[in-house]
Amino acid sequence: MRSWLRHHRMAFNSAARKLAAQKSAAFASVLAIGIAISLPLAGYILLEPLRGLLGRVALEPQLTVFMKQSAKRDDADALGRTLRGDVRIGSARLIAKEAALKELASVEGMADVVSVLAINPLPDAYVVRARDTAPESMERLASELQALPGVERVHADSLWARRLASIAAIGRVALMILSTLLGFGLIAVTFNTIRLQILTLRDEIEVSKLLGATDGYIRRPYYYLGVLQGAIGGAIALIIVLTGTYIMNLEVGVLADSYGSSFRLPFPPLADAVSVIVYAGLLGWLGAHLSVSRHLRDIEPS
Amino acid sequence: MISFDSVSKRYPGNREALSRVTFSVDNGEMIFITGHSGAGKSTLLKLIPAIERPTSGSVVVQGQNISAMKASALPYLRRSIGVVFQDQKLLHDRNVYENVMLPLAFSDHAPKEAARRARAALDKVGLLDRELSHPIQLSGGEQQRLAIARAVVNRPSILIADEPTANLDDDSARIVMEIFLSFHQVGVTILLASHDQAMMRRYGGRVFALAGGKLTERPAEAAA
Ligand SMILES: Nc1ncnc2c1ncn2[C@@H]1O[C@H](COP(=O)(O)OP(=O)(O)OP(=O)(O)O)[C@@H](O)[C@H]1O
Ligand SMILES: [Mg+2]
Numbered sequence: 001m002r003s004w005l006r007h008h009r010m011a012f013n014s015a016a017r018k019l020a021a022q023k024s025a026a027f028a029s030v031l032a033i034g035i036a037i038s039l040p041l042a043g044y045i046l047l048e049p050l051r052g053l054l055g056r057v058a059l060e061p062q063l064t065v066f067m068k069q070s071a072k073r074d075d076a077d078a079l080g081r082t083l084r085g086d087v088r089i090g091s092a093r094l095i096a097k098e099a100a101l102k103e104l105a106s107v108e109g110m111a112d113v114v115s116v117l118a119i120n121p122l123p124d125a126y127v128v129r130a131r132d133t134a135p136e137s138m139e140r141l142a143s144e145l146q147a148l149p150g151v152e153r154v155h156a157d158s159l160w161a162r163r164l165a166s167i168a169a170i171g172r173v174a175l176m177i178l179s180t181l182l183g184f185g186l187i188a189v190t191f192n193t194i195r196l197q198i199l200t201l202r203d204e205i206e207v208s209k210l211l212g213a214t215d216g217y218i219r220r221p222y223y224y225l226g227v228l229q230g231a232i233g234g235a236i237a238l239i240i241v242l243t244g245t246y247i248m249n250l251e252v253g254v255l256a257d258s259y260g261s262s263f264r265l266p267f268p269p270l271a272d273a274v275s276v277i278v279y280a281g282l283l284g285w286l287g288a289h290l291s292v293s294r295h296l297r298d299i300e301p302s
Numbered sequence: 303m304i305s306f307d308s309v310s311k312r313y314p315g316n317r318e319a320l321s322r323v324t325f326s327v328d329n330g331e332m333i334f335i336t337g338h339s340g341a342g343k344s345t346l347l348k349l350i351p352a353i354e355r356p357t358s359g360s361v362v363v364q365g366q367n368i369s370a371m372k373a374s375a376l377p378y379l380r381r382s383i384g385v386v387f388q389d390q391k392l393l394h395d396r397n398v399y400e401n402v403m404l405p406l407a408f409s410d411h412a413p414k415e416a417a418r419r420a421r422a423a424l425d426k427v428g429l430l431d432r433e434l435s436h437p438i439q440l441s442g443g444e445q446q447r448l449a450i451a452r453a454v455v456n457r458p459s460i461l462i463a464d465e466p467t468a469n470l471d472d473d474s475a476r477i478v479m480e481i482f483l484s485f486h487q488v489g490v491t492i493l494l495a496s497h498d499q500a501m502m503r504r505y506g507g508r509v510f511a512l513a514g515g516k517l518t519e520r521p522a523e524a525a526a
Contacts, residue, residue, distance in 0.1 A: 003410040010407065207391050210353060211452075212380035213408040 007217065015224030018197055029193050030229055033186050034236025037280055040179040041241045041268070047175065048266050050168045061133040061162070064155045065092075065126040065145055075150040076124045082148060083126060088141055090129040097122045109260025123152060183283055186233065190226045190287025191294075197225065198295045205299050215296070222292045223285060230284020234277040242267060303329055304350060304460070304491070309359035311345050311515075319345040321515035322359070327508075329459070332482075332492045334502045337512030343495040344388055346512065347462050350493070351383045352376050364459070381409055384453035388464035388495075390445060392437040392452075398424065399433040402451050409456055423451040427481055443474030450481055460491045467498060479505060 019026045065083070067076060076094060083092035100122045105114040130141055142154040198205065205218055249264045256263040268276070305326035312318045319342045327333055335343050348354040349361050352368045361368040363379065371379065392401055402423055406416040424430045427447035429440075437445055446466055453461060463482065467475035479501065486492050496502065502509055509520045 003412075006413075007408075203391075204393055207393060208404065208408065209377075210351075210380065210385070210387070210391065211405040211408075212377040212456075214374075214377045217377075217408045 008220070011217075011220035012224050014221040015228055018201075018221060018225055019228060022193075022197075025196075026193070026229070029189050030232045031236060033189055033230065033233025033280065034240060036182045036185055037234055037237035037276065038240040038244075040175050040182060041237055041276060042244060043171070043175045043178065045241060045245055045265055045268065047168060047171050049263070050164070050171075061130065061135075061138055061156075063128040063130065063138065063142055063145065065128055065148075065151055066153045066155065067124045067126075067150050068152045069121075069123050071124060071150045073124075076126075079148060079150055080126065083128060083145075088131055088137075090131045092129075093127045095125045095127060097124050100125065108262070112260075183279075186230060186280065186283045187287040187290065190229055190284045191291040193229060194222050194226060194288050194291035195295050197222065198291070198299070202299060205296065209299070218296060219292050222296075223288045226284035226286075226288025226291075227281045228284070230287070231277050231281035233284070234280030237280070238268075238273050238276055303327065303362075303364060304493075305362045306346075306349070307360045307362070309349065309356045309361055311342075311349065311354060312357045318357075318515045320349075320356075320512075320517075323515075323517045324359075325510060325517060325519065327491060327493070329491055330486075330489045332486045332505070332507035333494065334505075334507055334509045335493060335495045335512060336497065336499070336502065336509060341512040342515045343512055344464050346510075346517075347385075347464050347493060347495060350460070350462060351380045351385055353385075377408075381405065381456050382458055382460070384456065384458035384461040386446070386449045386453045386461075386463035386466050388468075390449040392445060392448060394437050397434050397436050398429055398440070398448055401437065401448060402455050405452060405456050419455055419457075423455040426454070426484075427451045428477075441474075443470050443477065446470060446474070446478055447481065450478070454485065458490070460493070461485055462493045464495045465497070466494065467496065467501065475501070 065079070067079065071079075076096075080092060080094055083089055097120050101114060101117075101120050104122070105111050128141075128145070130138055132138075138156055142156050145151060146154045208218055245265050245267055252263065252265055303326065306323050309320055309323045310318055311320040323342075323346065335346060337343055345354060349356055349368070350363055352361075352371065356369055359369075364382070366379065368379070393404065396404075399420060402420040403416060406419060411419065421430060421433075424433065427450050429444060429447055429451060432440065432444065437448060440448060450463070450466070453463070461482070466482070467478050470478060475498070482492055482494065483505065511518050511520050
């Protein structure tokens, strides 16, 4: 057990030495890995607020029917009956102007604005769910509702959210493709670093085999090297992205503050940060495995 | 004990380097292997630690049939056999001490014990004061002694040396031979390839003569 630990410590030290011995070459590949990983990571950071936003917006297609400012409660009730009587409409929910104002006041930065209003500028409104949610029938329904008495305007407010959601979905797919490609890139970089290492240390490997080193003993430092290189690359990516997020937030903050919002780009949570390093390490391990399996076999002592 | 039973070795695309070689060596014996260049001396020696595998026949080393051995068992066989290679195979980017430490790194010695053994081996060949030199800074004889130190550092019961005195002057050759003799005296089995007839006469032991891959044993007195 102790000698097992010692062998692993020795392999780790040997890997660290190999990495340190290469200096600029090792630094270059680690940096390349770091920059590569930082790209999808940055995309993730930028998409993350969008996901939060979309989570709050109802994505089911719905219409909002705003009544005229002058409409009375009776008018609203009458419209409600009409709407509920329409076979094309699944449900119609009244949002009274008082409730709408209260909700508005609860939105960040709006409380001050609302408090200085002398009268309630908001109309009564109905949130209508159509049975047929195809965009064309929604639009036809909207224009018909528009013509009803007491109606000021009909707003198909889910459409933009749906578009945004599909843009976000495209973004996520693009990120996945990018991450996958860069994952392969990381494997390739590790594969190559280790191939070069093995070539440089050909003599040492050959002599070690001749003198009775096990395959495991010879392979182990290269696995550590791959993991170390991947994990350090992952850490560099995190540093790049955290620094970038911090710098961007200086400007985002100015913009958001001007809207009375405290919005900032989110920093990745610790668990995500750790998993970036772990995944990069795993990919490094995989690259090392492929390289070692491919190249150590070629070195046969004679 | 080492025994070859009708061992042949053919390298791809070549004629047979060894042809139906049969012999057996007891523990603690000292054997000289002689023959012209290309006679198959190195090939014979490489079969013992399974650096080369026989094309046919069986090689048995300390009760283990090498021909049937799994690849994963080879490292342990090799650690029990010290080899001084014809081309020495020293690592030129490492110093003398590190070269000797190499085989200790992958056997299960505690670091202190490994360091002690490395120094003992260097002391044995008279290179203790050259610990920090690099092989390139050593004379031919000293390099040969370094190769011997590395071969014996794991205290093998079998020591193989492929023309260890080939490029040395008489004095250096004598120093090197004294080292092998001292291992022989403590019971290590020794197989030495050599061209030097005078040396074989001087040190005695059985002589295996190889010619065109065929082995004949000459009695020690006949070598004289
Ligand atoms: N790796 C190899 N591949 C192909 N042929 C080889 C190989 N090694 C040796 N041979 C051939 O096998 C024969 C025996 O070679 P070997 O090296 O055993 O001779 P040797 O007696 O050690 O010669 P020397 O005194 O020159 O070292 C030679 O004909 C040689 O060309
Ligand atoms: Mg030879």
